[in-house]
Amino acid sequence: MIHSTVIPEPPSALVPVLGEEAFFPVRRIFCVGRNFAEHAREMGMTVERGRPVFFMKPREALQPGGGPIPYPPGTSELHHEVELVAALGAGGAALEEEAALGLVFGYAVGLDLTRRDLQAELKAKGLPWELAKSFEHSAPISPIRRWQGPPPRGEIRLRVNGELRQRAFLSEMIFDVGQVLVWLSRYFELMPGDLVFLGTPAGVGPLRPGDRFEAAVEEVGTLEGAIAPARSGSTLSAA
Ligand code: MN
Numbered sequence: 575m576i577h578s579t580v581i582p583e584p585p586s587a588l589v590p591v592l593g594e595e596a597f598f599p600v601r602r603i604f605c606v607g608r609n610f611a612e613h614a615r616e617m618g619m620t621v622e623r624g625r626p627v628f629f630m631k632p633r634e635a636l637q638p639g640g641g642p643i644p645y646p647p648g649t650s651e652l653h654h655e656v657e658l659v660a661a662l663g664a665g666g667a668a669l670e671e672e673a674a675l676g677l678v679f680g681y682a683v684g685l686d687l688t689r690r691d692l693q694a695e696l697k698a699k700g701l702p703w704e705l706a707k708s709f710e711h712s713a714p715i716s717p718i719r720r721w722q723g724p725p726p727r728g729e730i731r732l733r734v735n736g737e738l739r740q741r742a743f744l745s746e747m748i749f750d751v752g753q754v755l756v757w758l759s760r761y762f763e764l765m766p767g768d769l770v771f772l773g774t775p776a777g778v779g780p781l782r783p784g785d786r787f788e789a790a791v792e793e794v795g796t797l798e799g800a801i802a803p804a805r806s807g808s809t810l811s812a813a
Contacts, residue, residue, distance in 0.1 A: 587633040589661070589682065590717040592795065598661055598679065598718050601767030603631040605657075605686055605707070606754055609747050609773025616776050626749045626757050629703050631686075631771075637714040640799015645783050646709045649689035652781050652801070655774035656732035656740050656789045659684040660725070660751055661718045665765040674755035677764060681726055683791040684715040686771050687781070713771070716789070716797035725751040728792030730775060734785055742775030744791070749773075 588597035607627035608614040614621045637643060646652060663679025686707070693706035725744070732740040749757065754772060758764060781787065783804035789797040 584633075587636045589636070589638050589715055591680070592717045592719045594720075599767050600633055600636055600769055601765050603633065603635060603713055603769045603771065604758060604762075605629050605631060605771040606749065606773040609749055609754075610742060610775040611746070611748060612742070612776035613774055613778065614748075616778070621748065623748060626754055626773075628758065628761075629707055631708045631713050634710050635708055635713040636769075637711045639716075640714055640787070640797055641711070642800045642802040643687070643711045643714060644802050645804065646687075646689065646711070648705070648709075649691055651689065651691040653688045653690040653778050654732060654734065654739065654781050654787060655686040655688055655778050656730055657684050657686050657774050658682075658726065658730060658744055658751075658772045658791050658794065659715055659718075660755070660770045660772060662764055662768040662770070663766055665763060665768075667759050667763040669756055669759040669764075671752040671756050674759055675725065675752045677755065678721060678725070678751070679766075680718040680720040681791070681794045682716045682718045683730070683789050683795050683797045684713060684769075684771055685732075685787070685789060685797070686774060687712040687714070688778075690778075690780075713769075714797060714799060715769070716795040719794050721794075726791060726794050730791045731789070732777070733788045734779070734781065736786075739779055740775050740777035746775070747773060 587600040727745040
């Protein structure tokens with residue numbers, strides 16, 4: 575239906591699909607926290623096995639490709655978290671595991687970029703994480719690879735300026751892809767276009783202006799990019 579709007583409508587958020595002309599249109603971005611035991615420990619948290627920790631990023635956080643990504647304001651401790659991302663091609667609620675896995679269109683590799691200094695402050699006060707997690711460009715993502723069958727279980731890794739920072743196997747996830755989707759579907763009606771960032775392994779650390787990163791998930795893909803160099807006159811303290 576043709577309609578007019580009083581201000582411009584928000585643009586679509588589109589992610590390329592590997593080897594295809596058509597794009598994957600993104601609806602919502604769900605994220606799982608503390609899904610690898612070693613990472614939970616390095617964050618000083620106990621491993622929570624009852625229910626996954628969930629949070630969200632807005633669509634404006636989506637950054638197809640590796641940038642260069644502007645260093646965000648309001649932090650001097652931007653951290654990398656390399657993650658497997660599930661892209662849903664269908665929806666549903668209150669699902670069993672087999673049906674939940676049947677929603678998956680494909681997988682990508684992404685970064686859950688985090689203002690770690692702010693996150694630590696918010697966690698200490700018991701406050702929500704949006705300032706730490708939900709800023710623009712905080713969710714860079716590779717092209718999505720169509721996928722059928724069991725979810726990927728191979729290696730996930732991240733290099734920064736050539737140095738290996740994060741490396742683990744997806745089989746180490748506390749809640750696997752099916753379990754995460756089952757839990758999400760108990761609280762949300764999952765919809766086609768939803769993305770789910772599935773949690774990061776240990777080894778998170780700082781990204782500074784000018785750093786180059788290379789993220790990879792075995793059999794899924796790679797995401798290469800960079801943090802934009804500091805502008806002259808910037809007040810950023812990136813020491
Ligand atoms: Mn994360």
